[in-house]
Amino acid sequence: xxxxxxxxQGILLGGLYALFAVGLALVxxxxxxxxxxxxxxxxxxxxxxxxxxxHAHLGLTWAALLTIVVMFCAGYVxxxxxxxxxxGTDDTRPIVVTFGLAxxxxxxxxxxxxxxxxxxxxxxxxxxxxxxxxxxxxxWYPLLVFIVAVAIIAGLxxxxxxxxxxxxxxxxxxxxxxxxxxGMNNRHIYSLAMAVSLAIVAVAGIALAIRTTFDPTSGxxxxxxxxxxxxxxxxxxxxxxxVGGVILGLAQTLGAQAFxxxxxxxxxxxxxxxxxALRPRGFFARTVTA
Amino acid sequence: MSILEVRDVDVFYGDFQALFSISxxxxxxxxxxxxxxxxxxxxTMLRTIAGLSRxxxxxxxxxxxxxxxxxxxxxxxxxISMVPEGRRVFPSLSVNENLQxxxxxxxxxxxxxxxxxxxxxxxKPLAKRQAGSxxxxxxxxxxxxxxxxxxxxxxxxxxVSLGLxxxxxxxxxxxxxxxxxxxxxILVVEQDVQHVLTVSDHVACFLEGRISLEGAPAELKSDDxxxxxxxx
Numbered sequence: 001x002x003x004x005x006x007x008x009q010g011i012l013l014g015g016l017y018a019l020f021a022v023g024l025a026l027v028x029x030x031x032x033x034x035x036x037x038x039x040x041x042x043x044x045x046x047x048x049x050x051x052x053x054x055h056a057h058l059g060l061t062w063a064a065l066l067t068i069v070v071m072f073c074a075g076y077v078x079x080x081x082x083x084x085x086x087x088g089t090d091d092t093r094p095i096v097v098t099f100g101l102a103x104x105x106x107x108x109x110x111x112x113x114x115x116x117x118x119x120x121x122x123x124x125x126x127x128x129x130x131x132x133x134x135x136x137x138x139x140w141y142p143l144l145v146f147i148v149a150v151a152i153i154a155g156l157x158x159x160x161x162x163x164x165x166x167x168x169x170x171x172x173x174x175x176x177x178x179x180x181x182x183g184m185n186n187r188h189i190y191s192l193a194m195a196v197s198l199a200i201v202a203v204a205g206i207a208l209a210i211r212t213t214f215d216p217t218s219g220x221x222x223x224x225x226x227x228x229x230x231x232x233x234x235x236x237x238x239x240x241x242x243v244g245g246v247i248l249g250l251a252q253t254l255g256a257q258a259f260x261x262x263x264x265x266x267x268x269x270x271x272x273x274x275x276x277a278l279r280p281r282g283f284f285a286r287t288v289t290a
Numbered sequence: 291m292s293i294l295e296v297r298d299v300d301v302f303y304g305d306f307q308a309l310f311s312i313s314x315x316x317x318x319x320x321x322x323x324x325x326x327x328x329x330x331x332x333x334t335m336l337r338t339i340a341g342l343s344r345x346x347x348x349x350x351x352x353x354x355x356x357x358x359x360x361x362x363x364x365x366x367x368x369x370i371s372m373v374p375e376g377r378r379v380f381p382s383l384s385v386n387e388n389l390q391x392x393x394x395x396x397x398x399x400x401x402x403x404x405x406x407x408x409x410x411x412x413x414k415p416l417a418k419r420q421a422g423s424x425x426x427x428x429x430x431x432x433x434x435x436x437x438x439x440x441x442x443x444x445x446x447x448x449x450v451s452l453g454l455x456x457x458x459x460x461x462x463x464x465x466x467x468x469x470x471x472x473x474x475x476i477l478v479v480e481q482d483v484q485h486v487l488t489v490s491d492h493v494a495c496f497l498e499g500r501i502s503l504e505g506a507p508a509e510l511k512s513d514d515x516x517x518x519x520x521x522x
Contacts, residue, residue, distance in 0.1 A: 164394070167383065171391045174380040181340060181374060183366030183395035183440060 003257065005136050010253030012138070014229075014246030015146030016211065019204035020222050021229035021241040022153055023197030029236045030173050030193040031087060031186075033094045037102040039223030041198055042205030044105050045071050046214055049206050050118055060120065060210075068202045075198030079191040087190070102219065109216035122210035145207045149242065152200055157238050169193060173236075221265075228272040234282030243283055248272065291354050293318045293444055293475050294339065299348035301331075301338050308334040310499045311348065316444070316492075321466065321476040323486045323507075326496035327519060332479040333375055335496070336446045339477070340372040341365045352444070367395045369443035373450060377433040381422025385413055388421050388432055392439030399441025400472050406435040409465050427458030434462065438474070445469065447478040451485060463489055483515065497521045 020042060027033045035041075045067050052063035086094040128140045160166040172179040172189050180186055208214060208222065225248060232247050233240025248268050255267020275282075294316040301309040309331045316322045324332050337343040339350060341362030350357050357365060380388050389403055407414045410431040416424060421432060430450055437445055447466075451459045466489050469476055480486040487493065487507040495503040495518040503510065503518030516522070 164390070167387055167391050168394060170383055170387075171380045174382050175378055177342065178374060178378040178380065179391075180342070180362045181366065181372050181378075182391050182436070183363050185361075185363045 002135060003254075006253050006257040007250060008136070008138055009142065010250035011246050012142035012146045012249070013253060014242070014249030015142070015149035016204065016207055016245070017225050017229045017248050018153065018242040018245030019145070019149045019207060020201060020226040021233070021245055022149075022156065022238060023200040023204075024223075024226045025230045025233075025236065025238060025241050026156070026200075027193055027197045028230070030169050031176075031190045032091065033083065033087065033190075033194075034091075034098070035194075035197070036095060036098040036223065037105060037219075038098075038197075038201060038226060039221070040102045040105040040219030041071070042201040042208070042222060043214060043216065043219040044109065045198075045202035045205035046120065046209035047109055047113055047118070047216075048202075049209065050113075050120060053120070060122065064203075064206045067206065068199050071202035072195045072199040075195035076191045078198075079194035080187060083194065084187050084190055102223075106216050106219065113216060115215055115217075117213040117215050118209070119213045120206065120209040126210060141211065145211070148203065148207070149245075152203065153238055153242050156196070156200075160238065165189075165192065225268070228268065231282055232272060232275050234285030237282070237284035240282060240284035247275070292316060292351075293320075293353055294477070295349075295351040295354075296335075296339070297349045297351070299335075299338065299345040299350065301334055301343055302346050303334075308499055309338070309345075312499075312501060313348075314494055314501065314504065316475060316477060318443075318475055319470045319473070320492055321470060321478065321490045323490035323493040324477065324479045324496055325481070325483050325486060325493060325515075325519065326502075327481065329498075330496035331499040332496050333448055336372060336448050336477065336479055340370060340446055366440050366442075367397065369397065369441070370446065371437040371440045371442035371444070372446040373433045373437045373448060375448040375452070377426070377429045379421040379424070379429045379432050379436070381420065383421055384418050385421055385424070385432055386417045388436050389439050392436035395440050397441040401438040401441050403439075406438055409438075409468065410435050410461075412461070427454045427461075430454060430458065430462060431465075434465065438469075442474060444475045444477065447476060449479060449481065451480060451482050459485065483519065495519055 024035060024038045027035055048070060049063045049067045052058045052066060053060060083094060086097045122141060126141045129137045131137050160169055168184050168189055172184060172186055176186055228248050229241050229244035233244030251271035252264040252268040256264035292315045296312055296314050298311045298313055299309055300307065300311055312335060324335060326332050334343060338345055341360060345358060352368060352370060380391060383391065389406055412428060413431055413435060416428060421429065424432065450462055463485055466476060478486060490507055493507050494501050495515065497518060503514060
């Protein structure tokens with residue numbers, strides 16, 4: 001029974017990883033941009049929320065919603081003002097630039113908030129749980145995060161499949177130049193994709209910050225988990241990130257249960273490497289974000 | 291006023307000069323053909339008109355307005371639409387979605403999903419299929435339909451018959467004859483001279499980045515065309 005309990009927690013943890021991963025998958029799918037600052041941008045969002053609560057005295061809900069809007073706008077400006085200029089001939093340029101951006105974010109956060117561990121107080125929901133039988137208990141909060149993750153992924157997939165802008169995202173992903181010939185301003189479309197990506201990673205960062213403590217360097221770990229989830233799920237697949245996140249979450253919690261808590265991350269990495277060796281393209285690889 | 295005027299255009303790829311002071315004029319409702327061998331600069335000419343390449347000197351006027359500093363996506367909104375070489379349909383999108391993407395700019399006109407399916411009836415049963423799974427000829431019809439969805443004043447067709455079965459080439463040329471009656475001017479680039487001469491009002495032969503011969507197809511002798519084409 002204890003194993004079932006642990007497995008359920010692993011699955012729910014996967015929802016959080018998927019939230020970190022899906023924005024990464026989106027920008028890679030639309031514009032082949034590998035955003036190494038993705039994890040740090042999520043943590044930045046957590047600090048923005050923290051700042052809004054402590055300095056502007058907003059409640060958690062309003063602070064979180066405002067942060068998501070701020071991150072959406074920041075994503076648009078970041079892409080339009082900086083990252084668009086790195087795209088084109090050389091695939092390594094955006095990697096170097098976003099790596100630099102990650103360092104800038106981490107150190108700015110260190111200056112502003114110190115290296116102390118911080119937390120966001122989520123209230124009663126963080127400790128409440130549903131008891132199913134003697135030993136099986138599902139925490140309300142992890143369940144809520146998982147539901148939010150599924151809802152966001154489903155919403156994003158609907159947006160890509162059903163809306164005019166979603167079609168434009170996919171067309172640009174297929175053939176940038178042909179999309180331009182259809183009257184699409186690629187720079188605008190890329191910027192919107194980054195805006196959506198950062199709005200989602202803001203949700204992820206805030207969800208993480210309520211779940212556990214965080215500090216200015218927490219972003220890099222989450223970037224690695226997000227990458228692993230994207231690659232397990234298959235590059236370009238939006239739903240694949242959920243599968244990847246769940247597999248990673250399961251590997252970590254089951255590994256911790258089997259070998260002790262210090263083994264959690266290593267078990268996740270080993271499962272990732274095994275899957276990478278056996279299925280290098282992941283489970284649902286598509287060449288595009290469809 | 292001419293719909294398109296190209297004045298002394300030079301285009302370079304790095305140090306390599308692809309076009310040497312090219313000038314020509316296209317009148318509204320014309321079907322203007324550019325013929326020439328591989329590497330003569332035909333595709334470069336189309337890409338420059340579409341805004342994908344920039345002239346180093348010279349000017350391009352669309353309906354009397356210079357468009358040299360207008361980017362490709364904005365030229366679509368003005369009414370210039372291009373069917374690129376190699377078709378370049380969006381492979382992961384369905385046929386219907388490809389056409390919808392073609393209408394992204396929302397220019398008003400005769401062309402919509404219905405009229406495109408009417409022009410290329412072969413596409414109708416394929417509406418839900420992924421464009422990447424279509425045959426070359428079906429993809430070419432789709433690429434032309436997609437370009438028409440933006441209701442262009444001028445449509446640029448690059449090598450539409452390359453590598454296609456004769457039966458589909460015939461259908462595409464039949465469609466081409468219908469376009470001028472709907473107010474669309476055509477600039478078509480071809481290596482295959484025979485077909486294109488039958489549908490065009492005016493032909494310009496490119497040779498190594500220069501125009502080697504120009505005139506109405508009826509007035510040109512086939513020996514002169516051969517000489518201009520091969521540079522003999």
